[in-house]
Amino acid sequence: MPQKSIEPFAAVTSARTLSKGQEDPGFTAVQDFLLRFGYLRPNTFKANQLDEPTEEGLLRFQRQHGLPTTGVFDNPTRDMMGTHRCGMPDPASAIAFSIGCSWPNPNLTFAFEDGTNDIGGAAEFQAVRNAVATWAAAAPLKFTEVGRNQNPDIAIDWRPANDPDHSMVGGILAHADFPPGCSVITDGLPKPLHFDDSEHQWVVGSVAGGFDVETVALHEFGHLLGLQHSNVAGSVMFPTVSSNFTKRSLTADDLGGVKALYPAGIPTPGTYTIRQKSSNRFLDAHEIAGKDFRLVTRPAQNNDTQRWELASVGAVFAIRQKVNGRFLDAHDSAANDFRLVTRTAQNDASQRWIVVPVGDGSSTLRQLNNLRFMDAHEIEGEDFRLVTRPAQNNNTQRWLLTNVGTNLFTLQQKSNNRFVDAHETSDKDFSVVSRPAQNNDSQRWIFGQVGAVFTVRQKSNGRFVDAHEVSANDFAVVTRPNQNNDTQRWIVMLAGNGSFTIQQLSGGRFVDAYEASDNDFGVVTRTAKNNDSQRWLFDKL
Ligand SMILES: [Zn+2]
Ligand SMILES: [Zn+2]
Known part of the structure; x- marks a missing residue:
């Protein structure tokens, strides 16, 4: 043949x-x-x-x-x-790696439909499984192969070039789709991974005139996980590929993308022991006065005074405009108002937003680096300018989040129902405004969770962790009865290698502990020290 x-x-x-x-x-x-x-x-x-x-x-x-x-x-x-390439469109803005939606529960099933006659036996299926395993090793993802009639999340098929769901005629090797909320091929499941079986010779390995199945599958699974095309030459997610070539491992650019989409292990509500990373001692609390029980760290006791119940009161998100993937940010621009903009990824606290439901269907949004509240006010006829301000406790600082797809929301100011939008004003910053409904992707925002907000209760007595000022430097961490306010709400953010920082929502100070006596180390909140004494390990029970 x-x-x-x-x-x-x-x-x-x-x-x-x-x-x-x-x-x-x-x-x-x-x-x-x-x-x-x-x-x-x-x-x-x-x-x-x-x-x-x-x-x-x-x-x-x-x-x-x-x-x-x-x-x-x-x-x-x-x-x-004139180079063989992937069928997926390139991203609207060229950044090092460009990320889209992630799967909310990255425990995915995949199934094979037809293979290709180019390859003997079922070696093409094994090549795809190898690519799947490469991604699974790079991020907290799980893949399970199922039968084609078992409602897989992803269906893999070799198809004619004039593929009904996305034509590959003319030089496209394969296409896939993005996760729910960012899909461009099909809104439903399964999401496709389709290889063009008309125009290309499929092989396993480097063969003259042939395309390595594992190389192409690795790229297409990147899309299925939410990655867009990269502009970094040599990355797996670069849009073009040559024949007689293999690239079967992920580059730093690809790894950065998938780790941003799937951050390892943000704690979910449940019962935990909490250990200080620097000392490996366990959070504990005991009565010292009528009102406050003082938190300490102690060696393991294996009892309920060292077990803590985390209940969800909010989450921390990186928020990106769907139309271009730029991140919501704010910076100092006037004494009272900080202007909101969108920027390319900075991967810092100024691009992380704390969302806490207020209880009337709306939420407050606070910037993590300074805890200021998102607000908007009229500056001209059409656009209201978005800013952050100190707390005002009114409807201009309450926002209605409407889910319009997986991880995808519109944001409306409660006081006037206008929608958050952004448009280009300079190369670096795009101005964020609110406008009447436009029903387009410029008013849709992708929420990627990067942290959580919890109340923390001691299992032995149900009292809530709280902190209050005792000296300029240290605030004592105690437990108290429920107060239902921000002094009892704690922001948990990944700090690397499976450890987390714990910040009080009311002031952003970090939980820390220091040696106070042979047995007990005092637990306090302090300003950021960026060291292991402020990093904590959560072990779910
Ligand atoms: Zn592609
Ligand atoms: Zn297709």
Whole structure:
């Protein structure tokens, strides 16, 4: 049987070089390519002409692929477009790794449909299983293979190029889909991983003219987990791949992406022992005065005074605008008001937002680095400017979160029902405003959980952990009866290697402990020290 092969995107590679303002009938193929992979929007450009929108699309394509940014359809651009590639569109903004939605419960099932006749036996299925195992080793993900009639989350199939759910005709090797909430192929399950079985020769390993199944499967499973295309050459999530080539391990760029999507082990409500990382001593509390029971750390006692019940009162999220994946942020811009913007990922506390339901269906949103409240006020006819302010305890600081997809929400200010939106104002910062409903992705926000807010009760007596000022430096941590306020709410954030920081919601100070006597170490809250004395290990019972 002759080996299957295709010259990828032949109409593009035969189009002639074109600069801004020039026209050529063959250039339509280039514009079709830009449309197909997310670099042009329909009905925004003049066919056959390298006009302004087309130039912008070419520039983005060139940036995404590390080419000279000429805005001209030139030789390097033509050569890159004429490369076998993935069928998924490239992201709207080129950042090192670009993440979309994650699965809320990353315990996924997959099933095989048809294989390919290119490979003997069932070696193509084993190649896909190997790719699955590579991702499972990189993040807290679990995959289980099931039968095709057992409602899998992911269905793997070799299909003709004119695949009904997403055409792969012309040089696309395979396509997948993003998780629920970010899907572009199908809203339901299973999500596809479809290989083009018409135009490409599938092989296991590096074979002239053949494409390694494991290499392509590793890339496509990245999409199924929520990763978009990367602009880092050599990463698994780069959009193009060569024949006679294997890449079967994840790069730092890919690992950064999947770890951002699936942070390891944020504690869920339940009963825990809590140990200080630096001393390995256990949180405990005992009566010292009528009102307050003082928290200490002690060696393990294996009883209920060292067991703590965590109940959920909120969560901490990185919040991204769906239309471009930029992160909600705020920075000091005036004495009272800090302006909200969206920025590319900084991976710091200024891009983390504490969401605590108020009890009337709305929630407050507070920036983690300073605990200021999200608010908005009128500045001009159409847009209300979003800011953070100190607590006002009114409806301008209460927000209605409406779930419009997995991890996907609209945000409305309770006082006026306007929707949070953002638009480009400068290269670095996009301005965040509220507007009337537009029913589009610019008003939809992706919430990625990065922490939790709990009340913490001692199992032996049900009293709540609290802290209050005893000196300028140390606040004593005690237990008290329920007060239902922020002094009894604690923010738990991952601090690396399975340990966590514990911050009091009322002031953001960190739980710490120091040696006070042979038996008991006093537990206090202090400002951030960024060391193991403020890192705690939670062991669920
Ligand atoms: Zn891809
Ligand atoms: Zn398909």
